[in-house]
Amino acid sequence: MIVTSILLILLAVALLVAGLAGSSSVLLIASIAASLLAAVALVLGARQAAAARAMAERNPSEADSGVSSPYQQAGGFVVPSQHVSASTDHGGTGWRQPPGPPVDTSALVAPVDDEPAPQLVPPADAARLARLDHEVWVVDAHPRYHLAGCARLLGEPEQLPVGEAVDLGFTPCAHCAPATALLAEQGRTASGGAGG
Structure with a gap:
């Protein structure tokens, strides 16, 4: 060609x-x-x-045995696939490794230079956050949203409502913990409004 x-x-x-x-x-x-x-x-x-x-580049032993890799290529992206037979269900939920030696998935995620870790937020709290209109700070091409004054807020930040930041795919910064602060502020506002 x-x-x-x-x-x-x-x-x-x-x-x-x-x-x-x-x-x-x-x-x-x-x-x-x-x-x-x-x-x-x-x-x-x-x-x-x-x-x-x-x-x-595919492993010749996999090609000969007909066993597919735990990571199937789909449209240029490496997508993990679950290889667990129905007879090995132990009642748990979530991803399980296929039989055999553990697979190192750390190479599949491209490291982001100097990005803070995401704050872990339970799904119910994440849904409450998505409905808030409190302002947070984001930086284009960086995955986290922050509170004003966060030491990890680098670049040219812009202010967005937290619900919009969540809709755009930003996650809370573990350093300044905006999810905790915003949910606590919402709780104080709700209890202050009910008592007054």
């Missing part, structure tokens, strides 16, 4: 020169069509090469 795309590019250049020299719109349109076909052939060739590399 790569050779085909190179030949199509050469044809497109020749048609372009001939079209410009002869003032022929038909040759210019043919040049554009050849360029588009060259681009399609180049993309297809690159995908075939990537698929061939992926197959070559």
Whole structure:
């Protein structure tokens, strides 16, 4: 496919020169069509090469045994897949490792430089947070939201309602613990409003 795309590019250049020299719109349109076909052939060739590399890098023992890897490639992303037979259910919930040696999943998550850990929030509290309109601070391209004055709030912060920050995929910073502070503030406001 790569050779085909190179030949199509050469044809497109020749048609372009001939079209410009002869003032022929038909040759210019043919040049554009050849360029588009060259681009399609180049993309297809690159995908075939990537698929061939992926197959070559696959563990030969897995390929021979027909056993799939615990991490299946889907659209360029590595997606963990669960390989547990129904007879091994122990009544627990959540992900379980497939039989065999444990799989190190730390390499699957790209480390983010100097990012604070996310604050762990129970699902019920996360749902309450998503309904709040209290302001938090976020920095574009960073995954955490913060309280004003957080030492880990670096870059050019902007203020958003916490519900909007949650909707956009930001998670609370473990350093300043905004989820705890906002939920406590909501509780004080609710109890102060009920008593007054």
